[in-house]
Amino acid sequence: MLDPANVPEVDDGEMTARFVVSNRHVNRQTGTLKADAFVPHPYEELSVTRLIQITDEEVWGVGQAVAVARKPPRTLYGRGDVLASTYRSQPNLDVIAAPAEGNPNHASVTGWPSADDETAQVMIAKEIAAVARFVVRPELGP
Known part of the structure; x- marks a missing residue:
């Protein structure tokens, strides 16, 4: 994992992971x-994990901690893997380092429309989900 004392800014080419803790967020027919997996509502920030300097085991450990x-x-x-540049291609969105x-x-996707405008959040989330x-999770494999 990243050194908490030396966390760099998020690069456009970085892959990020959004952990999926609801089976309703997965289309079982298409996989x-x-x-909905990417809608921050009722919040205005979306939590993701940066996939740099982290082992696969550490990624899944963080995801499990998030779930429990x-x-x-x-x-x-x-998890849904998405490039930071995908978020940034949406108007006003940015990905900022937010160690936890x-x-x-840990990083936050900021700049989402107001939580009062869930429809606008969903429109953006649809574009992100389309490329995610x-x-x-390995233990749940096909």
Whole structure:
């Protein structure tokens, strides 16, 4: 993982992971993610994990920690991998380093429309989901 004392800015070419903790966010027929996986509502920031200087085991460990920290705890189904540049190609969105306890690779996608405008958030999320690569949690593989 990144050194918490030396976290660089997020580069356009960096891959990020959005952890999927709801099976409703996965289209079972196509094996792709639905837009809801990327909608920050009721918030205006979206949490992601940067996939640099991190092992596969560490990525899944962070994802599992995210899932069990939910109230109530959730199942980790997988992750949606998206380039930082994909988020930044949307008007006003940016990806900023936001190290969190236990996850120095944490980042926030900022600049979303107001939480009062969920429709606008969904429109953007649809474009992101269309290019996201869904990676199934290894233990849940096909």
